[in-house]
Amino acid sequence: MILAGFAIGAQRGFFYIRAEYPLAIKRIEKAIEQAYERGLLGNNILGSGFSFDLEIRLGAGAFVCGEETALIESIEGKRGTPRSRPPFPADKGLWNHPTIINNVETLATVAQIIYRGGEWLAAIGTEKSKGTKVFAITGKVKNSGLVEIPMGMTIGEVVFGIAGGVLGGRKLMAVQTGGPSGGVIPLKLIDTKISYEHLAEVGSIMGSGGLIVMDEDDCMVDIPRFYLRFCVEESCGKCAPCRIGGFQMLQILDRIAEGKGVESDLKQMQRIAQGMQKASLCALGQTAPNPVLSTMKYFPEEYRQHVEDKKCRAGKCTKMVxxxxxxxxxxxxxxxxxxxxxxxxxxxxxxxxxxxxxxxxxxxxxxxxxxxxxxxxx
Ligand SMILES: Cc1cc2nc3c(=O)[nH]c(=O)nc-3n(C[C@H](O)[C@H](O)[C@H](O)COP(=O)(O)O)c2cc1C
Incomplete structure (x- = not known):
């Protein structure tokens, strides 16, 4: 962050950390303290004439506060809701100053680029996604945890190689990447490369770097319902497409899961999803339909069973079981x-x-x- 501040001529930087992560807060507090002690922060850093201060701001746990403009509002002491753009934060951000917002992971790469050079980083990854990516692997997998992989590794290599395959030798059904608003990717696309462009091609996102593995016991209607409910609960309510659209989609999905779905529900969900993607104020609403749309695309038979046969193959939609x-x-x-x-x-x-x-x-x-x-x- 100090290097990034130097590069763009900023004098102040903020770590925005959820208050529920006390260990992260403790570690960053210590790192900031040590940096001041060693003259790497404060006035005239190492006699360079460049001054930079860093501080921590705690978030109260709202998902939307990770969205860059809501994060800015939150740091300014206001309710964390997104701003419409333009102006973009790089023009008018925190207290109307030009501001950049980056993930800690991105900023951590800066030091490595300085040490080893840009060519070194550019040699890792795909044409458009360079370097490495940290992933949190969870779900029905033998070895769950955090891994750092070169961009371009396939989903299969991560799931069956690093993570040791599906728990209990069961059959992989799908993986979900990118957190609650990522898409669900089926087994047949297991050779998809993990990169921004390749994940987008199959209807998912890199997002926060989550990779959840699902087996045959998971229901492809119940899973997106879970994620959509999360996004609906976390919607800040500022814009109508996200606030109303998400809620309407969830009501339809609830109905389908209860065995009360009708054929037109599927088209209706698609229409609402399109509206949310196009008109939501921030990426929360724009991406919230991803789990529903991707499961509808890759697992149409499961939706058909729920709607027409009133059956849940996996037995997860309990009202029908x-x-x-x-x-x-x-x-x-x-x-x-x-x-x-x-x-x-x-x-x-x-x-x-x-x-x-x-x-x-x-x-x-x-x-x-x-x-x-x-x-x-x-
Ligand atoms: C709803 C929502 C939640 C987000 N949460 C986080 C988060 O917890 N951490 C994070 O680094 N970025 C989060 N982001 C993305 C940030 O807004 C921003 O795009 C990102 O940190 C940019 O960093 P990068 O370009 O270095 O990846 C979130 C975005 C949205 C829309």
Whole structure:
């Protein structure tokens, strides 16, 4: 940041960190303190005539405050909502001064470029995406955690190589990149390169560098519903396309997941999504439809099943699911009875066991623990 400040002639810099990340705050506080002690911050740094100060501003945990203009508003002490552009922050940003906003990861690369030269960085990556990218791999994967990869590595190389493949040897269904507003990428596109341009081509984004792995047990209607709900809850409400569009899309998706969807719902969601992408004030609303649009594109059969057959293959859309016991397969081992968290299964060895549909919370525990495939999911 000091180098970036020097390059653009700035005298002040801010770290904007969520208050919920105390470890990050502690470390940055220490780093700033050490930099002042060593004369790398403050007046006339190392006798260069350049002065630069750094401080921390804490965010109260709103997702939208990561959006650059909302972040500026928040630092200025106002409610964190995005500004319309132009003017762009580089012209008029924090307190109307020219401002650049970068991820810590980007700024961390600056020192390496100075040490090793621009050619070194440009030699790593794809034509348009240079250098490396840090990814947080989570979901149904053997080795989850943070990895730094050269841009251009394929999703498959990351999932099956670095992350050791899908948990429990199950089949990969899809991966989602870019955080809550990234797209869902199916198995058939596993050779997609991880770069800004290649991810955009398949309807996703690099975003914050999240990579969530999904297997056959995941439902391609329930997953986007989860992400859309997050974006709807985090919408600041300033612009109508995001505030109303997101809510309307979620209502439709909820209906579909409850088995009350109709065919026209899918077209309607697409229309609303287009409006959000075109007219939202910031990238939160512009990208919020991504998980829905990508799953509709790559998993149309799942949507068709939910809408027409009123069925959820993965059993995640619980309103459509019913668990019963097939008495011909049941060995009366009672594993389902003891594992049911709400005591919904009762009966006797003689009479057989049954699931009380009123008590059942559709968690699927009985289905998972039964060794004899006696639990039927419909
Ligand atoms: C809703 C939303 C949330 C965001 N959250 C973050 C965040 O937590 N951290 C971050 O570095 N950038 C976040 N961004 C992106 C920043 O606004 C900005 O584009 C980015 O930090 C630019 O840095 P870069 O060009 O160095 O990648 C977010 C963007 C949006 C739209």
């Amino acid at each position: 019913q668990y019963t016991i097939d008495q011909t397969h049941c060995k009366k081992c009672k594993l389902c009875v003891v594992n049911c968290p709400v005591g919904a299964i009762s009966g006797s060895r003689e009479a057989g066991y049954v699931v009380d549909q009123v008590k059942c919370i559709k968690c699927g525990t009985c289905y998972e623990v039964c060794k004899f495939k006696a639990i039927v999911r419909k």
